[in-house]
Structures are given as C-alpha cells and as structure tokens.
Amino acid sequence: MNLLSLRSHNAALVLDLLRTAGGEGISRLELAERTGLTPQAVSKITARLREDGLAAEAGRRASTGGKPRTVLRLVPEAGHAVGVHLDRDELRVVRVDLLGAVRGERRAALDLGAGSEAVLAAVRQAVARVLPVQRDEVPRQGLSGLDPSLLGVGVALPGPLDHGRGVLHRVTGFPEWDGFPLREALAERLGVPVVVDKDTNAAALGLAAGGERGSFAYLHLGTGLGAGLVIGGSVHRGARTGAGEFGHQVIQLDGPPCTCGDRGCVEALCLGAVARGDLDQAARVLGAGAANLVGLLDIDVVLLGGRTVAAAPDAFVGGVGAVLEARARRTGQDAVPVRVTAGGDGAVAVGAAQLVLGPVFGRGGG
Amino acid sequence: MNLLSLRSHNAALVLDLLRTAGGEGISRLELAERTGLTPQAVSKITARLREDGLAAEAGRRASTGGKPRTVLRLVPEAGHAVGVHLDRDELRVVRVDLLGAVRGERRAALDLGAGSEAVLAAVRQAVARVLPVQRDEVPRQGLSGLDPSLLGVGVALPGPLDHGRGVLHRVTGFPEWDGFPLREALAERLGVPVVVDKDTNAAALGLAAGGERGSFAYLHLGTGLGAGLVIGGSVHRGARTGAGEFGHQVIQLDGPPCTCGDRGCVEALCLGAVARGDLDQAARVLGAGAANLVGLLDIDVVLLGGRTVAAAPDAFVGGVGAVLEARARRTGQDAVPVRVTAGGDGAVAVGAAQLVLGPVFGRGGG
DNA sequence: CCACTTTCGCAACGCTGTTGCCAAAGTGCA
DNA sequence: TGCACTTTGGCAACAGCGTTGCGAAAGTGG
Numbered sequence: 001m002n003l004l005s006l007r008s009h010n011a012a013l014v015l016d017l018l019r020t021a022g023g024e025g026i027s028r029l030e031l032a033e034r035t036g037l038t039p040q041a042v043s044k045i046t047a048r049l050r051e052d053g054l055a056a057e058a059g060r061r062a063s064t065g066g067k068p069r070t071v072l073r074l075v076p077e078a079g080h081a082v083g084v085h086l087d088r089d090e091l092r093v094v095r096v097d098l099l100g101a102v103r104g105e106r107r108a109a110l111d112l113g114a115g116s117e118a119v120l121a122a123v124r125q126a127v128a129r130v131l132p133v134q135r136d137e138v139p140r141q142g143l144s145g146l147d148p149s150l151l152g153v154g155v156a157l158p159g160p161l162d163h164g165r166g167v168l169h170r171v172t173g174f175p176e177w178d179g180f181p182l183r184e185a186l187a188e189r190l191g192v193p194v195v196v197d198k199d200t201n202a203a204a205l206g207l208a209a210g211g212e213r214g215s216f217a218y219l220h221l222g223t224g225l226g227a228g229l230v231i232g233g234s235v236h237r238g239a240r241t242g243a244g245e246f247g248h249q250v251i252q253l254d255g256p257p258c259t260c261g262d263r264g265c266v267e268a269l270c271l272g273a274v275a276r277g278d279l280d281q282a283a284r285v286l287g288a289g290a291a292n293l294v295g296l297l298d299i300d301v302v303l304l305g306g307r308t309v310a311a312a313p314d315a316f317v318g319g320v321g322a323v324l325e326a327r328a329r330r331t332g333q334d335a336v337p338v339r340v341t342a343g344g345d346g347a348v349a350v351g352a353a354q355l356v357l358g359p360v361f362g363r364g365g366g
Numbered sequence: 367m368n369l370l371s372l373r374s375h376n377a378a379l380v381l382d383l384l385r386t387a388g389g390e391g392i393s394r395l396e397l398a399e400r401t402g403l404t405p406q407a408v409s410k411i412t413a414r415l416r417e418d419g420l421a422a423e424a425g426r427r428a429s430t431g432g433k434p435r436t437v438l439r440l441v442p443e444a445g446h447a448v449g450v451h452l453d454r455d456e457l458r459v460v461r462v463d464l465l466g467a468v469r470g471e472r473r474a475a476l477d478l479g480a481g482s483e484a485v486l487a488a489v490r491q492a493v494a495r496v497l498p499v500q501r502d503e504v505p506r507q508g509l510s511g512l513d514p515s516l517l518g519v520g521v522a523l524p525g526p527l528d529h530g531r532g533v534l535h536r537v538t539g540f541p542e543w544d545g546f547p548l549r550e551a552l553a554e555r556l557g558v559p560v561v562v563d564k565d566t567n568a569a570a571l572g573l574a575a576g577g578e579r580g581s582f583a584y585l586h587l588g589t590g591l592g593a594g595l596v597i598g599g600s601v602h603r604g605a606r607t608g609a610g611e612f613g614h615q616v617i618q619l620d621g622p623p624c625t626c627g628d629r630g631c632v633e634a635l636c637l638g639a640v641a642r643g644d645l646d647q648a649a650r651v652l653g654a655g656a657a658n659l660v661g662l663l664d665i666d667v668v669l670l671g672g673r674t675v676a677a678a679p680d681a682f683v684g685g686v687g688a689v690l691e692a693r694a695r696r697t698g699q700d701a702v703p704v705r706v707t708a709g710g711d712g713a714v715a716v717g718a719a720q721l722v723l724g725p726v727f728g729r730g731g732g
Numbered sequence: 733c734c735a736c737t738t739t740c741g742c743a744a745c746g747c748t749g750t751t752g753c754c755a756a757a758g759t760g761c762a
Numbered sequence: 763t764g765c766a767c768t769t770t771g772g773c774a775a776c777a778g779c780g781t782t783g784c785g786a787a788a789g790t791g792g
Contacts, residue, residue, distance in 0.1 A: 066738020067788045238664025245661035253618045261696045295611035298604025330627045432769025433757045
C-alpha cells in the first residue's frame with residue numbers, strides 16, 4: 001500500500017458515505033466522524049472530489065449555535081454504468097447513475113441459443129440505445145464516445161461461470177456457450193470495461209448497494225434455485241468464483257433424483273413440491289437449506305426472491321421463518337429474520353450495473 | 367486510514383512475509399516485489415524492524431553477477447504468545463515464538479464442571495509455568511512481568527461462544543458456563559490481552575498460519591462434528607461469531623434424531639455410523655456435508671482432523687474424496703482435494719496462540 | 733451591537749513512500 | 763592483477779499524504 005492507493009482508498013471511503021447518504025447529503029464533520037479522518041483531511045478530499053465534479057455543496061443544515069454545517073452530496077450524473085441481464089429468453093438493459101437510480105431501461109426478446117454473434121449484437125444494440133445520447137447509427141468503435149462518463153458494463157446471466165476471467169461454463173440448456181470468453185468479446189465490441197457475474201450474485205450485490213447491511217444470503221427461487229452470498233458487505237464468490245450453489249445442496253440422502261445427476265438436492269425437493277402445489281412443503285424444504293446455510297455462515301438475514309416466491313410471499317416467509325425459529329430455539333439465540341426482496345424483475349440488471357459501480361466506492365477487488 | 371495505520375499496515379505486510387519465509391529468510395528486493403513497495407521503502411521499513419529487534423540480517427544469497435542479496439529473517443524470540451486449549455477433561459497450554467514454533471508445553475487434567483474459580487486458577491497456574499522464567503511463586507498481579515515480550519493469551523474451547531465479546535454460550539454438558547465472560551475474567555487475572563475462540567476455529571487458524579493458503583474448511587470429527595472455515599486467509603466467524611456449525615447441517619429430512627433436537631444432522635448420522643463400525647457410511651455422510659459446503663463456498667481444499675479421522679484416515683479421505691469427485695464430474699470441474707491434517711493433539715493449543723499472533727502480521731481485525 | 737459558538741479553509745508541519753545518486757561488493761574477462 | 767560491469771542498498775532531496783495551529787466566515791443569543 002503506497003500513498004497513491006491511500007489517497008484513492010480514502011476518497012472511495014468518502015464517496016461511499018456520500019452515496020449512502022443519497023439525496024439528503026452529509027456534512028464534512030459527519031464524514032470526518034464516520035471515516036475517522038480529521039475534519040481538515042475531509043475538507044481536502046472533498047475539495048478534490050468537487051474539482052472532479054463528483055461531489056457538490058447542496059444547502060446547509062440548521063445551526064446548532066454557530067456556523068451551520070454545509071451539506072455535501074454526490075453528483076449522480078458524474079458517472080453512469082450499464083447493467084445487462086441476459087436471461088434464457090429475454091434481454092434486459094438498464095443505465096444507472098452513481099446513486100444507482102435507473103436512468104434508462106430497455107427490454108427485448110432474446111434467444112440464448114441463437115449463437116454468440118446474434119446475442120452479442122443484440123446486447124451491443126440495446127446498450128447503445130440505453131445511453132443518454134441516442135443516435136440512429138450505432139458507432140463502429142466504442143461506446144465511450146457516446147457517453148464519456150460511462151464507467152463500464154456489468155453483465156449478469158444464469159449458470160456457472162468464471163467471474164475473474166469472464167468466461168462462461170455450462171449454461172444449463174445451452175452447451176454451446178461452454179468456455180465462451182464473454183467479457184473479452186463484449187469489451188472488444190463495446191469499447192468499455194465489462195464485468196461478468198452470475199445473476200444471483202448480481203441480485204445480491206444490488207441488495208447490498210440498496211442499503212442491506214452486513215452479511216446476508218439472497219435465495220432465488222424461479223425456474224431453478226440459487227443463492228448470492230454477501231459477507232461483510234461484499235459478494236462472496238469463492239476460489240473459482242463458483243460459490244452460491246445452494247440449489248444442489250443435498251438435504252435428503254438418496255432422495256429423489258435431481259437434474260444435476262445427484263439425489264435429494266434442495267432444488268429437486270423444492271421445485272417438486274411447488275409442482276405438486278404443496279407450497280408449505282416447498283417452504284419447509286427451502287427453510288431446511290436456509291437453516292444449514294445460517295448455521296455454517298452465521299449471517300444476519302435471509303432474503304427471498306424470484307417468481308415462485310413472489311407468487312406466494314407469505315407462504316415462503318412463514319415456512320422458512322418457522323424452520324429458522326425452531327433452530328433458534330434449540331441454540332438459544334435470536335432467530336435470523338427472513339424477508340422478501342422488494343425489487344421487481346429489473347433487480348438483476350440493476351445489480352449488474354453495481355458490478356461496475358462497486359469499485360468506485362471501494363467495494364469489490366478493483 | 368491515516369499515515370500511522372499505513373505505516374503499521376506495511377510493517378505487518380513485511381513481517382508476514384518474513385514469517386512465511388521462516389528460517390530461510392528473504393531478501394529486501396524480494397520483499398519489495400511481493401509487497402509492491404519500492405526497494406527503498408522496504409529498506410526503511412526493515413531498518414525500523416531491525417531497530418525494534420523484530421528482524422535481523424542472516425547471511426547472504428549467492429551473487430547473480432553483482433552484490434549478493436542480504437537475507438533478512440524474523441527474530442523468533444522477539445515475541446511470544448501463549449495458547450490454551452480448554453477441553454472437557456484436559457487443559458493444554460503451549461508457548462510459541464513469533465514463528466509459531468512451540469517453546470514450552472504443559473498438560474494437566476481438568477474438570478470443566480469444577481466451577482469457574484477452579485478452572486481459572488488452573489489456567490493461570492499452567493500459563494505461568496509455561497513462561498520462560500519459571501518461579502515457584504506465581505506473581506499476584508500480571509504475567510507480563512515474567513516475560514515482557516508476551517503478546518497475549520489465546521484460549522480455545524468447544525461449543526458456541528461470542529468471540530467478539532469473549533463470552534461463553536451453552537457449552538454442551540456444562541450449562542453453568544452459559545454467559546460467563548471468560549475473556550474479561552482471564553485478562554484481569556493474567557494481566558495480558560486475552561482472546562477467546564472455538565476450538566475448531568483455532569485449529570483452522572493454526573493450519574492457515576502453518577502454510578495452508580487460500581480458503582479451506584477444517585472438519586473436526588471427534589466426540590462431535592464441527593468445522594472451522596478459513597476464507598481468503600482469515601477465519602470466517604460470521605455476524606454473531608457462531609459460524610462453522612457444520613455438524614448440525616441437516617442432510618436427511620426427518621432422519622434419526624440428533625442431540626441438538628433436530629433430525630437428520632450430519633453429526634447424528636456420522637457418529638451413528640461410526641458407532642456401528644460402518645466407517646464407509648460415516649465417510650460418505652461426511653462427504654455429503656462437505657460437498658454441500660464446497661458448493662456453497664467454493665473453497666480450495668477440505669481438511670479432515672480429529673480422533674475418529676486419525677484412527678482411520680484412509681477410509682475418511684477416500685470416502686469424502688469419492689463424494690467430492692462425483693460432484694466434480696457432474697459440474698465438469700476439477701475435484702476439490704481432501705487431506706488429513708498433520709498436526710497432532712496439540713494443534714488446537716498452537717492455533718489458539720495464533721489468535722494472538724495473527725494481528726501482529728496483519729491478520730484478523732485486531 | 734457584541735460576545736460566543738461552530739464550521740472550515742489556509743499555511744506550516746511531520747511523516748510517508750519515491751526518486752536520484754553513489755558507495756559497496758560481488759562477477760567475469762583481458 | 764586490473765578493469766569494466768552488474769547488482770544491492772543506503773543517503774539525501776523530494777512530492778504528497780494527513781495533521782496541527784490559527785484565523786475568517788457565519789450563524790445564535792443576550
């Protein structure tokens with residue numbers, strides 16, 4: 001760690017507090033208290049941020065007997081990021097500002113099986129259309145000319161992949177994507193930095209950026225069952241960035257066969273119960289998996305999402321909550337709360353954009 | 367982050383590399399490469415460390431055409447830490463130097479149910495006896511007078527506890543310890559900093575300090591079944607420092623009852639199979655739990671330990687390995703390796719000492 | 733109107749890691 | 763043996779970080 005990285009570290013610290021404060025803003029002295037830096041250091045840092053156009057003064061607080069505190073806020077328009085949600089049959093693209101607010105959105109039908117060229121072209125077109133300056137012609141080289149404040153593009157899609165290198169593995173049902181270097185291919189075509197991640201990780205990251213503190217697990221129950229783990233404010237991806245394989249956790253040895261080839265996976269049991277219309281059993285099974293996860297990682301809260309959960313939120317929150325409460329009674333501790341996520345269908349795309357915004361605020365490894 | 371913490375951060379970085387190099391030592395230029403700092407910065411930092419007596423020059427490498435590199439090494443005697451392993455029927459205390467090498471050891475029978483006063487007195491006596499200057503009389507106030515380079519005492523014991531506050535929860539079989547502020551009580555009696563943690567976490571920390579890189583899970587199979595998780599080089603303890611409850615992971619819904627009150631826990635199934643003499647089934651069950659953990663966290667390696675494993679290492683490594691290999695075939699990735707830990711019975715006490723040494727080398731939040 | 737409080741920037745400062753430079757200590761060839 | 767060359771690593775000067783001392787600005791309250 002040298003002086004340059006110290007400087008950007010502290011700048012990111014301040015920027016993150018400005019982001020968390022949102023529209024309300026935050027005073028210099030409060031920044032100093034929260035960061036542990038001296039007020040004078042905060043003054044210098046915020047002066048630089050104001051010069052760069054990232055922060056601005058926005059009114060002042062009421063006086064407490066002396067000069068009133070000047071409120072600073074993030075300038076949301078100083079930077080933008082694009083989030084792309086590649087689903088099996090749909091493409092969803094959003095543009096967000098530094099605060100994470102959606103500034104543009106676009107949806108299109110998509111066939112993931114139509115070949116890489118067609119998919120990449122569709123993504124390129126949708127991303128170009130969502131940028132503030134829209135032209136009929138999409139420029140040949142690079143999108144940064146369209147919007148100089150575009151920080152990059154985050155892409156979220158189902159299935160296992162290598163987040164570090166940006167290479168896909170076997171996307172269920174689409175074997176032709178195995179080994180495809182999506183990040184490289186898109187970065188070349190778009191001319192801006194690209195980050196690739198699993199859809200569940202993007203959703204979890206979106207929740208973390210949206211104000212969910214600490215450590216939590218986001219369990220997504222839709223056509224499959226997956227999880228995004230946030231530990232200490234950042235997404236846990238594991239050694240080969242394959243963490244979060246919640247659905248193929250075995251909770252019934254020698255149980256019914258699963259599509260993955262194993263037996264007794266939570267996903268098989270849960271989806272089976274849903275198919276039979278037995279939501280209570282589905283929730284109980286999901287709760288058993290969640291309880292295992294809570295015991296292993298000791299997280300703060302369990303968040304549920306996905307179409308199946310959204311269709312019957314009370315049944316799932318109640319069922320999963322009951323299992324966790326029973327566990328808490330046995331261990332003598334408070335039960336881990338269960339909630340349904342508020343975000344709608346666009347949550348994954350918004351979270352994908354946070355893959356790009358995160359490093360600006362000191363989250364994620366660069 | 368200010369300049370003072372920057373300084374200690376970089377010093378810890380260099381110290382950790384010196385520690386890892388062990389007796390072989392490491393040159394200034396190599397330190398510069400590994401830390402990313404300039405050679406001149408490393409020269410300044412190592413000069414300070416040498417002034418403080420923490421580092422020393424130790425010979426030189428062969429020349430590669432110019433002035434040969436001077437080798438630096440950690441001075442192991444510059445600091446000491448004591449590790450205490452409180453087990454149900456035994457007390458084990460070790461003193462280690464900065465390199466983690468055992469410099470003194472002491473064992474004694476112990477009855478955890480004999481009351482807090484008796485246990486604390488036994489610990490105090492054993493710790494005093496393991497210090498380099500041994501006296502017949504144990505001093506009344508503080509042990510730091512006996513050894514000024516004593517950095518602190520780490521205590522490891524079974525069962526759930528609050529690592530942050532150093533307070534015990536329900537130790538299985540000894541309800542009288544519930545809520546006891548062990549860290550505070552011991553720190554007052556010993557006059558040095560005390561850190562308290564679960565035995566499985568201490569064992570895992572010892573393995574991490576012993577050269578195990580990256581992320582791994584240590585599964586301990588003895589009278590119970592627990593886990594210590596190391597993620598990215600540091601122990602994962604979770605929000606309420608209760609993480610690692612591996613044994614009460616449910617892998618068979620509505621299975622046989624467990625001592626915890628739930629049904630189908632890995633611990634119940636595994637210990638049951640061991641009791642029946644069916645080691646293959648025990649290993650298979652353990653493997654199923656390990657596979658769940660690998661999928662959730664995507665760790666680098668699974669390490670097995672504990673008396674039951676040590677009694678039949680091949681059966682457990684083979685059985686757990688087979689389950690993980692089957693999982694790898696399904697996902698199309700390399701299997702996560704399984705190994706038995708080398709450390710013997712004293713591993714937990716040595717790991718407990720690392721609770722104190724860790725912060726010196728920039729590990730752990732203290 | 734004035735004393736007082738609080739905020740916050742300018743200037744000087746101490747300390748960080750960095751750069752420029754050179755002495756020290758080897759190797760290798762004539 | 764002598765000289766050119768390479769490599770290491772410390773001294774000195776430096777740029778830049780956060781900190782301290784201090785004063786101007788902008789309020790409140792009597």
